[in-house]
Amino acid sequence: MNLVTWGLALWQALLYVALAPLLVGWIRKVKARLQNRRGAAIWQPYWDIYKLFGKEARMAHTASLLFRAAPYLVFTATWLAAAAIPLVATGLPTAAIADVIVIAGLLALARFFLALAGMDVGTAFGGMGASREMLISALAEPAMLMAVFTLAMTAHSTNLVSVVEHQLTNLDLLQPSYLFALAGLVLVAIAETGRIPVDNPSTHLELTMIHEAMILEYSGRHLALMEWAAQLKLLLYGALLANIFFPWGIARETTGGALGLGLAVVIAKLALLGVVLAVSETVLAKMRLFRVPAFLNLALLLALLGLLSHVILEVGA
Amino acid sequence: MPAALLCAEAALGLALLSAVTSLFSLRVPRVLRLLATPLIGLSGLAALTAGLVALLNGHAATAELPLGLPWLPWQIRLDALSGFFLSVIGVVILAVGIYAPAYVRDFEHSRDSLPSLGGFTGLFLTGMLLVVLADGAFVFMVAWELMSLSSYFLVAFHHDHAANRRAAYLYLLMAHVGGLAILLSFGVLAAFGGGFGFDAMRGADLAPGWASGAFVLAFFGFGLKAGLVPLHAWLPEAHPVAPSHISALMSGVMLKVAVYGFIRLVFDLIGRYHWQWGVAVLAIGSISALLGVLYALMQHDLKRLLAYSSVENIGIIFMGLGLALLFLATGDERLGAVALVAALYHSLNHALFKAVLFLGAGTILHSAGERDLEKMGGLLRRMPWTGLFFLVGCIAISGLPPLNGFVSEWLTFQAALQVWQLDSGVLRSVVAISAAMLALTGALAAACFVRVYGVAFLGQARSRAVRRARPAPLGMRAGQGLLALLCLLLGVVPTAFIGVLSEVPRQLLGQGLTEATAHGWLWLTPVSPQIASYSAPLVAATLFVTLALGLWLLGRGIRRVRRCGAWDCGFAPPEPGMQYTATAFAQPIRRVFGLLFHIEEGVAQQPDGRRRHFLRVHDRAWGLFYLPVVRVVENAARQVTRLQSGSVRVYLGWSLITLLVLLWIIA
Numbered sequence: 012m013n014l015v016t017w018g019l020a021l022w023q024a025l026l027y028v029a030l031a032p033l034l035v036g037w038i039r040k041v042k043a044r045l046q047n048r049r050g051a052a053i054w055q056p057y058w059d060i061y062k063l064f065g066k067e068a069r070m071a072h073t074a075s076l077l078f079r080a081a082p083y084l085v086f087t088a089t090w091l092a093a094a095a096i097p098l099v100a101t102g103l104p105t106a107a108i109a110d111v112i113v114i115a116g117l118l119a120l121a122r123f124f125l126a127l128a129g130m131d132v133g134t135a136f137g138g139m140g141a142s143r144e145m146l147i148s149a150l151a152e153p154a155m156l157m158a159v160f161t162l163a164m165t166a167h168s169t170n171l172v173s174v175v176e177h178q179l180t181n182l183d184l185l186q187p188s189y190l191f192a193l194a195g196l197v198l199v200a201i202a203e204t205g206r207i208p209v210d211n212p213s214t215h216l217e218l219t220m221i222h223e224a225m226i227l228e229y230s231g232r233h234l235a236l237m238e239w240a241a242q243l244k245l246l247l248y249g250a251l252l253a254n255i256f257f258p259w260g261i262a263r264e265t266t267g268g269a270l271g272l273g274l275a276v277v278i279a280k281l282a283l284l285g286v287v288l289a290v291s292e293t294v295l296a297k298m299r300l301f302r303v304p305a306f307l308n309l310a311l312l313l314a315l316l317g318l319l320s321h322v323i324l325e326v327g328a
Numbered sequence: 329m330p331a332a333l334l335c336a337e338a339a340l341g342l343a344l345l346s347a348v349t350s351l352f353s354l355r356v357p358r359v360l361r362l363l364a365t366p367l368i369g370l371s372g373l374a375a376l377t378a379g380l381v382a383l384l385n386g387h388a389a390t391a392e393l394p395l396g397l398p399w400l401p402w403q404i405r406l407d408a409l410s411g412f413f414l415s416v417i418g419v420v421i422l423a424v425g426i427y428a429p430a431y432v433r434d435f436e437h438s439r440d441s442l443p444s445l446g447g448f449t450g451l452f453l454t455g456m457l458l459v460v461l462a463d464g465a466f467v468f469m470v471a472w473e474l475m476s477l478s479s480y481f482l483v484a485f486h487h488d489h490a491a492n493r494r495a496a497y498l499y500l501l502m503a504h505v506g507g508l509a510i511l512l513s514f515g516v517l518a519a520f521g522g523g524f525g526f527d528a529m530r531g532a533d534l535a536p537g538w539a540s541g542a543f544v545l546a547f548f549g550f551g552l553k554a555g556l557v558p559l560h561a562w563l564p565e566a567h568p569v570a571p572s573h574i575s576a577l578m579s580g581v582m583l584k585v586a587v588y589g590f591i592r593l594v595f596d597l598i599g600r601y602h603w604q605w606g607v608a609v610l611a612i613g614s615i616s617a618l619l620g621v622l623y624a625l626m627q628h629d630l631k632r633l634l635a636y637s638s639v640e641n642i643g644i645i646f647m648g649l650g651l652a653l654l655f656l657a658t659g660d661e662r663l664g665a666v667a668l669v670a671a672l673y674h675s676l677n678h679a680l681f682k683a684v685l686f687l688g689a690g691t692i693l694h695s696a697g698e699r700d701l702e703k704m705g706g707l708l709r710r711m712p713w714t715g716l717f718f719l720v721g722c723i724a725i726s727g728l729p730p731l732n733g734f735v736s737e738w739l740t741f742q743a744a745l746q747v748w749q750l751d752s753g754v755l756r757s758v759v760a761i762s763a764a765m766l767a768l769t770g771a772l773a774a775a776c777f778v779r780v781y782g783v784a785f786l787g788q789a790r791s792r793a794v795r796r797a798r799p800a801p802l803g804m805r806a807g808q809g810l811l812a813l814l815c816l817l818l819g820v821v822p823t824a825f826i827g828v829l830s831e832v833p834r835q836l837l838g839q840g841l842t843e844a845t846a847h848g849w850l851w852l853t854p855v856s857p858q859i860a861s862y863s864a865p866l867v868a869a870t871l872f873v874t875l876a877l878g879l880w881l882l883g884r885g886i887r888r889v890r891r892c893g894a895w896d897c898g899f900a901p902p903e904p905g906m907q908y909t910a911t912a913f914a915q916p917i918r919r920v921f922g923l924l925f926h927i928e929e930g931v932a933q934q935p936d937g938r939r940r941h942f943l944r945v946h947d948r949a950w951g952l953f954y955l956p957v958v959r960v961v962e963n964a965a966r967q968v969t970r971l972q973s974g975s976v977r978v979y980l981g982w983s984l985i986t987l988l989v990l991l992w993i994i995a
Contacts, residue, residue, distance in 0.1 A: 064882075067890065069889065069890050069891070070892070071891065071892065071893065072891050072892070073788055073894060073902075075706075075708045076712075077708065077719075079889065080879070083875050084875060087870075087871055087878065091867065107851065108862075109862065109867060110860050112862075113729055113862055116729040117729055117867075119727075119771070119774055123723065127778060129782075130783070130786045130908070131786040132787070132902070133786070133902055133904065134894050134902045135896070135902065135906045135907065135908060136897060138787075138907055138912070139908060141778060142913040142914075142916060145913075145917075146775070146916040146917055149768070149771040149917065150768075153764055153767035153770075156741075164747075164748050167748065167858075168860060169742070169859070169860045170858075170859075170860060228895055236878075301916075301919065304920045311764075314764075315761070318760045318764070319761075322747065322753065322756035322757050322759075326748045326753075
């Protein structure tokens with residue numbers, strides 16, 4: 012661990028922040044094309060955030076100090092979680108700070124404050140959003156942990172860099188645990204990032220909102236941070252899926268060539284994931300809220316099957 | 329006599345002194361506030377010192393109390409395990425001692441009996457301290473009963489409500505059933521060891537069948553006291569009805585005394601392990617954790633909710649103990665030590681954050697006279713310090729970084745993830761399933777405490793008394809603040825504490841955590857640096873620095889933000905009655921996990937002819953476990969009444985027969 016690797020780790024963390032709006036813009040563009048629209052430029056999310064930062068932030072009379080602190084906390088915790096997931100290179104020291112359980116914990120911390128902020132003003136929609144978000148996360152978080160534990164147990168480490176390294180050297184695509192964990196984590200990612208069919212990020216119907224209902228009262232820079240944190244979370248899950256399950260191309264040395272290749276490869280993988288997400292959002296309809304637990308139970312079941320098939324079939328063999 | 333034991337005896341003496349001085353509060357009510365409660369705090373400080381010295385010393389010290397019978401002297405012993413639990417008890421008592429003077433002031437002008445409050449509190453503390461110091465089954469049982477009996481009177485303190493008397497009776501009954509099982513378990517050990525001293529029991533050469541018998545009895549007895557499912561149903565009845573600082577002691581500390589008893593008996597006295605025991609403890613622990621948090625989510629009485637959440641946390645502690653038993657039974661002492669440390673660390677953490685939360689509930693009760701979540705709201709603005717400390721408690725109990733609850737859950741996960749080292753596929757899948765249940769429990773606990781904090785402290789007040797709540801007095805804030813600060817410290821620099829804690833497995837199992845701080849104090853690496861590492865100081869520092877930078881750069885310091893009416897999608901201005909209630913918040917979860925609850929819901933006709941919707945969520949343990957037992961006991965009692973003929977001669981005959989049978993058994 013020297014200055015170069017720490018510098019690279021910082022660079023990768025900043026890369027997360029910089030790339031997050033681009034992924035959302037890309038998904039929106041592809042979706043618009045699939046719906047026979049031209050759609051906004053893929054840079055539009057950057058302009059939105061820039062615009063929001065320029066606007067004045069207002070708060071309701073009934074809002075407390077927590078309401079003001081929450082956007083900063085949510086953004087920071089999400090960012091910290093993202094920084095521990097290898098995006099471009101594996102040999103970085105940030106991964107030792109936080110293993111995969113800490114990443115789940117930091118995401119839960121962000122969600123905790125997001126839900127509290129939703130309840131702070133004391134409106135009906137805020138409470139509704141918080142209640143639904145906590146239901147979804149209560150089922151999605153264990154599924155995520157189970158899916159990642161499967162890989163962690165294969166690699167004998169909960170450190171994500173070790174998991175990626177292990178996947179690179181001895182990956183068997185037809186292992187049942189690998190397939191189950193992948194399927195489980197995909198379902199979790201959809202639920203946790205508030206995409207169709209669990210939540211609709213572009214909804215304008217109050218009663219169907221989950222994430223939007225919690226940030227309804229935010230404006231200006233507060234809203235910008237909340238939106239940015241949500242985009243960051245999407246990128247985080249994208250990177251998690253792309254780099255753990257399909258780790259090829261990630262930079263294992265800190266040379267310029269390897270890093271450039273790693274960046275290009277990860278952008279290509281994320282772009283592909285974006286297309287898959289856009290297509291699935293185009294062909295699927297949003298579910299009723301009480302169908303969502305069935306969806307998440309499936310995720311939990313798949314993840315648990317992955318873990319069990321690993322500990323029963325693969326460990327002894 | 330070593331300094332540690334001297335401090336421990338001072339703690340015992342101060343607690344007793346507090347009990348004696350509070351008798352004077354019958355004439356002068358101020359005595360309780362000004363003398364008896366501060367003495368409790370001093371006793372806590374002495375216990376904390378004794379415990380820490382014993383932990384750092386690294387060897388056990390024994391002494392004899394000038395009490396007891398000539399042939400059964402009261403031996404006390406202070407080793408690392410007792411020292412650890414002594415400091416857990418001490419630190420919570422210290423905080424309660426700081427908090428309580430302001431709280432008991434409320435009782436000075438009521439009709440409640442002050443001497444009984446102060447006296448039984450002192451005896452209760454003496455009992456708890458003596459349990460962890462005891463070095464023989466005889467002292468242990470005397471102290472145990474002292475603890476149970478005196479806390480019965482504290483549970484029955486507000487005895488003018490019939491429901492409270494019922495809860496207290498149930499508590500007494502359960503305490504005695506549990507005490508009986510523990511006594512029998514000691515009996516088995518004493519029979520093989522040839523004495524009531526723990527030294528003799530340690531040397532006992534138990535036959536495997538008898539060892540399992542002793543284990544089952546101990547698990548039942550201590551599990552009953554600790555509130556494991558399905559024996560837990562008394563706990564949420566009894567703990568909330570005591571005065572709040574006593575609830576904090578009961579939930580935060582007394583349950584830990586039961587955990588101590590279990591560890592002492594199983595890991596130290598029996599000292600041999602079977603994997604079946606580990607599976608049983610792990611399974612019961614997982615079920616307790618999950619059901620505890622689900623039932624907590626269904627409560628709207630704040631103190632009752634906290635009591636159910638104790639069931640959850642005790643479940644997590646027993647999961648750690650179960651893992652430790654499993655690893656020890658398969659001969660892996662290193663992983664056994666990791667799992668044991670996880671359980672011990674969670675015991676300490678739960679004592680701290682549960683006391684913060686119970687003291688917070690007491691403050692709300694003191695300031696607003698309210699325990700019902702449905703009538704709270706907006707308390708953060710009325711009492712900002714209490715609100716801040718309560719938030720720390722909520723984050724810690726939800727197991728979120730960078731606070732202490734996360735560290736111990738992380739350690740438990742790490743122990744569970746080492747399961748690939750076990751040989752049996754069945755055991756591996758049992759552990760994997762319990763890890764899944766722990767993950768589910770953690771996520772549900774976060775939902776539960778978002779609900780508590782959001783409904784009680786955020787939004788708008790739902791009742792008049794809460795709208796006019798006063799900020800808490802300084803003493804109450806200080807007591808709570810001390811514990812909240814410790815929650816933060818234990819979360820941010822866990823390596824310092826785990827290094828000290830690893831003395832316990834070193835003395836108990838002969839194996840400490842050698843690798844826990846292999847890369848320095850910044851990195852917590854319980855198994856080995858390659859397997860997992862967590863740098864709590866760096867996570868916390870980055871979190872706080874980025875947060876401060878963000879607030880400073882973007883928020884430009886504490887610049888005023890203009891206020892306006894709530895937007896709420898342009899509907900009518902929000903009123904307190906339009907907010908989500910605690911019941912509404914939990915409705916989706918109630919629906920998803922509906923099978924686990926006994927739900928009564930419907931519309932009832934009121935006496936005045938109006939109709940009202942009602943919803944009651946009952947504990948299934950009553951119908952499935954408690955009531956059948958009650959029925960069996962009642963039937964048996966009815967059978968026995970046949971012996972009652974009313975004639976003295978028949979009774980004398982029965983006595984003679986009993987005597988003969990007993991003589992025959994002995995001979």
